[in-house]
Amino acid sequence: MNSKLAFTWEKAKQLAEQIVFNNLQEHLKDIEIDVLRGSWEGLTYEKMAEQYHMSVSYLRGDVGYYLWRKLSEALGEEVTKSNFKGALERAGERQLPPHIDSNVKEPKSPLAELAFPDGSVPLGSPFYVNRDALESVCYETVLKPASLIRIKAPKLMGKTSLLTRILAHAESQNYQTVYLDLSSVERAILTNLDKFVLWLCFMVGRKLKLENRLKDYWETEILGSNDNCTVYFEEYLLPQINCPLVLGLDEVDRIFPYNQVVEDFFGMLRSWHEKGKISEQWKQLRLVIAHSTEVYIPLDMNQSPFNAGLPVTLLEFDHKQVLNLAHLHGLNWNDIQVKELMNIVGGHPYLLRLAMYKVYTTKATLKQLLQDASTEAGIYSSHLRWYLEMLHSEEAQGLKEALKKVVISLEPVELDSMQIYKLHSMGLVQQQDNQVMPRCNLYREYFRRVL
Template identity: 40%
Template sequence: MTIDEVVLLLKASQATGLTTLQEIVLRSAWEGKTYTNVAVESNYPEDRVRKVAADLWQILSDFYKESINQSNFRETLENHRLGKAHQQLLREFNQAATAISLEFPSGPVSLNSRFYICRPPIEELAYAEIAQPGSVICIKAPKKMGKSSLVLRLLARAKKQNFRTVSLDFQQADKTVLANLEKFLRWFCANVSRELQLEPKLNDYWDEEMGSKVSCSIYFQNYLLSALETPLVLVLNEADWVFDSQEIAPELLSLVRSWHEQAKAVEIWQKLRLVLVYSTEIIVPIKLTQSPFNIGLPIKLPLFTKEQVQDLAQRHGLDWTDGKEADNLMAMLGGHPYLVRLALYHLVGKGGLQGNLKQLLQQAPTESGIYHEHLRQYILALQNDPDLAAAFYRVINAKNYVKLEPALAYKLQGMGLINLEGDRCTPTCELYRLYFCEYLKINESCNNNHVERLQLENQQLFVFSSLDELTQLVNRRYFQTSLQIEWQNSVSQRTPISLILCDIDYFKIYNKTYGVAAGDRCLQEIANTICNCVKCLLGNSSFSFSRKIANPPTNSSATFPKGDFRDENSEVIVARYGGEEFVILAKIDVAAAMYIAEYIREEIKALAIQCKYPSIGGLPAPVLTVSLGVASIIPAVETEPANLVNAAEKALDRAKRQGRDRVVLG
């Protein structure tokens, strides 16, 4: 048994579960720590720790019907195996807990989540290394493999040991910063100072004659590290962004190595513990003696094993003990952490796939499957890089493996699309092979035309998958993808972005009263009105209701749905969001968004679409009306597009509760 299983069994078997201190004592005793150590690390009085421990040993002895104490705790239970009764107890506990705590897999797995799967011995090795003076940890894995979740736990462990922690994301650095070593190192030092809540004093330590690297080292040694009483764990996230710079990457990496080597002779540098997090190999020239990748602890996050998939399934309340379901899931997903978690979420959620693994796997590589949004992001990325698309197409069509140009192979590996063993490239999983074989039709015998063909094919695919047939507006899927793109653009530009959600009041009753055909005509008329309102207020003489595609392929016969009014001066998306809901996304401020929403409300009411519902009273008007929720924000790195959507949805809900036929600001 593992300590996680011991803790889970006690939580399941005890009516009151386990307290935080009880769990701390159990895990600390498993690691061989004394009660004094536990008291110091957890800030509890030692006599309380001892009393809690004594009660725990009695509970464990009663549960296992043998004497268990601090000295024999791990030795005794590590040799135990989960019996059928205990397995059933855990299944029931997991099912009950899952119903309450089901989490959508997005971003790092939170510290208190029951869905984090350890990949021994990675976590323990990382925890041990971070405690070493002057240590360096290099965490490498493709996107969505769990790097951020591991870093979250590393930082939590560091804070528990009273270390100071700083986590920098190189995605936050402007392009101008990443183009110049001097600017980059000053940005780097200033941000570490800010995170440590120290006043930036760059000019006091920077010396042009000594150079930026020496100045940066002096700043760390004589100012930042000298100001700290405890070690500093410094996490450098998304290091790939630096790797792309021929000027900065070799200099930063040699600097990291020099700091690690200085820790052997200079005591103050022992305070610094560095963690580099990246997705792909560095492709700029760098000497082996300057690289940090051959020092410290290298960590490569592997795919989940079958046993780990079964464990995660059990935590979701699924009984996969016979292994067949895990085998079937892994045959499609290959143990990819994010893809596996998303599958389990849908199998126990309320999306129509409850327990239907066969249906989920059949739909997985199609547009109707649960992965369509995830796969769509790759389509957009490959569309922007035809050489990368062509290289990936070779991989997914190879019988065994192919060898690619290193730069292309590293990019595809960093995206998570391929496995790279030596110089041998294979698809990450069967899901990617099946899906992209369908959509990346490239004729290798026509190298001169493959870029144009790919653009045209993706363009046509884009049309078919993005159009709402009834209203001819773009659909919710396209809106969600566009929101992600516009959000990232607004983050870098620091411009406001606004969202308007529009819902037809009592439309379901209208549909029932006047029939589906009348309801469809109503939806079309209101869609046209919304488009006209947006065009009138945000458009210009060059606007049409056709999507504008930058640099379209020549001889293209594709046509495009209305609803995306973007050109050089304005960026607006009008989409059908749901049955009777529409959404408008625009890079405008809150005042403009409120004005547009009110104009739409008035114009739709002026259509005078008659609606008489004898069964209900208190209607806002004798004609069809709409309620609108508005939200606006200036996106930041630490926020998510979901924040904007949630605010608009809450505003729309308030508009309905306040009587409908109105605009409410979230």
Template identity: 50%
Template sequence: MNFEAALQVANEAFFAHTQRYLSDVEVTLLRGAWQNQTYQEMSENTDYTANYLQRTVGPKLWKQLSEALGESVSKTNFREALKREMSNRTPSATLTVPPSAHSVEFPDKPVALDSQFYIERPPIEVDCYQAIVQPGALIRIKAPQQMGKTSLLYRILTYAATHGYRTVRLNLREAEGAVFSSLDKFLRWFCANVTLQLELPNQLDNYWNEAVIGSMVSCKTYFQSYLLKRIDSPLVLALDEVDQVFQYPDIAKYFFPMLRSWHEEANNRAIWQQMRLIVVHSTEVYIPLNINQSPFNVGLPVDLKEFTPNQVANLAACHQLTLQPEEVEQIISMIGGHPYLLRLAFYHLSRQDVTLSMLLQDAPTDGGIYSDYLRRNLVTLKRHPELAAALKQVVTATKPVRLDTIQAYQLHSMGLIQRQGDLVMPSCELYRHYFHDRLDNEG
């Protein structure tokens, strides 16, 4: 029995038990174990650390494989278990069975933690896992909409939780408009929501004194003297969609420097080493911030890029689709390496709702699979004529163009353009073809 046969048996047993196939890192670990490698040896030719393979991936893999095979499995005995599983099957049972329509996830939300459809982008995941366990850590995740920021965030928070850390995720788009009417009201909302997620009593009135010490010092005191002291482990505070705050410069100019100061406090006070921050946003930071007070130029920067051709092929394989290199090129030419657009395409192809040639032909039309997605963006552009005019300039040009800085940031956050230095161009042909005529008709 060679490794490829063993991997097929493991994958089929794994899918039957978990409704997902082995991930890239799990295959890496399994292959290394098959070759009698230590975790350190496995890590040497990969982007994964030995500690991550041994303490995070390994225990979960051996546990789930044990459940799938119906016997206790470990790094040292899994070969014989797979051999027994293979010998108990009929020849036809070892053939790969495509997933049913029900097992293919529709991409309408962040990728679940146990999903086979999450594609890692090494070394990003490992870099984030290593960073979040550092005292006073700060991670900055930036990418256009629906590029996988929240899916990555969930995995970082889960990794932190496995180390016994407390985790809180705040989506700042959930804050009502009235919350941003003043700095004091916003910071009180901020503190109250963290308290709620930590399941602690709200003690804001005991620590807050806007008139005497101000809102920022009150907020810091509440965290330092109450929240961080009441929990007996590090706190990972993830702030998702912080772009929302960019719209309120009078709040942003105080809130973001406050976060920077908390990060720097870890150099001076042990209590602030317990705080780990993750800041997630879609656009570049176009609000004016003092370079020495901005949290956007410190910590670990994570800029999520589009999938590479190899990652596109891997995602297709997760959907039980085998693409030829020229087909991968055709797909990337039309929709780029955008994770959401790719998953939507592979969802329909795996269900045999449409052929690849028809999908590509209809993609930039109102009859294609992206019609709802494209119309939503068109509605947004119609509400903001200055953005529509800017994108029209981009999609009708034959070469990259220069846009107003703010308009470029906004269109980039929507995922509609990509940068080439100071110039921009459509992210993919899908947007060029779809918006070329429709924006032109808008005049």
């Protein structure tokens, strides 16, 4: 009885995210978490559609269908909207350590609740590794009028972790902040400029807890999508908050493939940045955008935000940072052990943290872990399988053969520019001038075998 009372929404959410990532190597999307919470609260899809301003068919037929299918696969049993609570609670009873249900509070070290490294590093976590002076530069820049910060790095390299810290710093200065993750936006919105900027205006207003007044400002007969969006920010959103606003856009390369949207949208962002140089109103807006690769659609240099503002490129951790991270995990490693791990995974933040998490929590030896690393029995099997499935998907046409060339060659190889863009944004390769090589030996060994 006590365990049932203790099983809260927050624990259910955390457990669902962890189990899905552990088994499927993917994160739950924001809208999937919204549907999960709505289901937890007993809402029908109709009520959720009304609350989230989306169609019932989309929530039930797309989001709900894939959400319950993911949980079914991850939990190993049939999961539906009506039985997911019990399924998650049973999984929690199998996985959670005894102290979760204990009423006795015992002193715990920071490592006693070491979280699985399944995404961005939470604010306040001791496991966030500062990248020399990079954070300080970003913190100073975001406080400047009309500033623009561009964070670029492949997947799982720490973009979101840095982005959220920049927003948190701005909040500490009494700025308003809005974080939007474009990876969770449905394709029907991303491929239509008018729908996309309407979504942007609506979501920013909602995050700021402002009344939706789009109907009062949207003039479709005279103004285009960009002008309407600009007017809504200029005449309604910015004046309403009367303080600086930092807009953080994560995964903006999600719209790179859509020519009909990318040019106009990024042109609008650049125009906002330029307006801030002369307009007191637009000086209040600061932009932070994160993306995995360069935009591969040619943009007018005067209309692109990708040649303005502060460029921030996240590199892999160096030897000293990895050694420090190991010590934060309670591992008494020396230079030799750090070199052994980096020889397999390089300075890749996620791959490093996963190895350290496993060594600390399972007491496995680093030697055994590295021997199995590129096999189906290794700790990276789910991560590697996810990549393999991506390479076999229709969206990745031609990438499988391109990567095969890279992993079987001992020298950097030349590829088609689009293949380089896509493989680099996925985090599978690193560039050397106009050539590429595997990002780490783990990827070389695994894909040389399976491809």
